[in-house]
Amino acid sequence: MASQSLFAEIAALSGDPARASMLHALMDGRALTATELARAAGITPQSASSHLARMTTVGLLAVEKHGRHRYHRLATPSVARMMESIMQVAADLEPDRQRLTVGPRDAALRRARTCYDHFAGQLGVALADALVEQGRVELTSDAGLLTEAGIVFLGEIGIDTGPMLARGTQRSGRVLCRPCLDWSERRPHLAGYLGAALCARSMNEGWTRRIEGSRAVDVTPKGWRVLREKFRVHGAPTIEGS
Amino acid sequence: MASQSLFAEIAALSGDPARASMLHALMDGRALTATELARAAGITPQSASSHLARMTTVGLLAVEKHGRHRYHRLATPSVARMMESIMQVAADLEPDRQRLTVGPRDAALRRARTCYDHFAGQLGVALADALVEQGRVELTSDAGLLTEAGIVFLGEIGIDTGPMLARGTQRSGRVLCRPCLDWSERRPHLAGYLGAALCARSMNEGWTRRIEGSRAVDVTPKGWRVLREKFRVHGAPTIEGS
């Protein structure tokens, strides 16, 4: 089985501390330069370059050249999911090296951040909770399901579920999404196609904004209104505490 | 973020060739002894012991003592899922180091095997296909859904869906399952609670049998009858070619 050695190679690549840091930095789905990634990992650009070259050769990362910059990003969504699943194991194992609730920056991350292509943190969990509570989504630890009511609701806020419906690998009368366990909240939030669509829509509409140089995101006043009035999120006060 | 380093540690542990082999050997959900695992990895028992101790300390593996034997198994289902997701990435990356269709043993594995707690290989894919075709399950690459017809069908073959229904982390009118991409077939098969239940039922009823010292399984004559008549699997001839 040739894939056995590939398995080990992928895991080993992900297992070096410096590379793990860089991969984490790329988990927000953006493409970063070698220098930025070097800073994130706390190493020199030379070392980072070497690491990046290896990960790119194997195929974990993809590179786009723009002028004299080279932007690195996760090559495929499956890489992001792999990282989620490793984080999941880490969360399971972490005894209670509990929330070392430190640093204002960490606080911002816990409040709201992106996880590859969808929302995580208190915001992500609150969104998922609200959608479940309104009967728009059903969730278990294994899988998620968008209900008829959910399809209608998404239409109302301007998300067309047509493409999602067409996308099943099999015929599928319903749209499915995917739960992604949150490392800070230890509760599931929405990932998959639906999670990505929600996040994209929110960014486009100016409900949320990326915070410079971080995976954290900021909810705008307009965003708060939408969250409360449309999504009926009532955990808002918790998230707002900033 | 303390979990950052734990992430790297877990990935690094999974990334050593010898340890990866041992983890793979444990992917059928059984518990194996150190000596068996050493043989699987092609190293001496001393080395294996050291590896096993490390993985156990971190929490990837769990050990049960029985007499002078110590049985090692994957500590939690999340570890199995992590491995699935890494294999998934490996399958994505594998250019076309295509099916190096070698060895009779590999052929058996491709035909039917267990993947932690559910079926994989041609059998797993054929089962999933048949269930989808009969409208008993809906599948996308992200998630799976058991239909009303599916619940009825499971009842007919003696699987009680009651416990599954009660198990959602949120209230959930339906039972959900999970797709797991097959490395040999490159098509999804059924995992999650439903996949596990199907596999367990099949073993108990004597529809399938584990093949000694391998993850491969054998379908009994009785099993073939059930597959054709109950599940309406028609890919059977493909699988049968042994």
Next chain:
DNA sequence: CGAATGGTTCGGAGATGGCCGAAGCATCGG
């Protein structure tokens, strides 16, 4: 009790791989 078997611990040889300084290429700006 003593031999046999499963398993772990110890110690040292060998290999791998990360890291950085220095130097070499590209691209952009003046």
Next chain:
DNA sequence: CCGATGCTTCGGCCATCTCCGAACCATTCG
């Protein structure tokens, strides 16, 4: 055309980790 910037390649130092031989514990069985 020249300097600055982003990035990569090269070379050597150093730490880590894997591996196995040998010896040591524990359990079972004759």
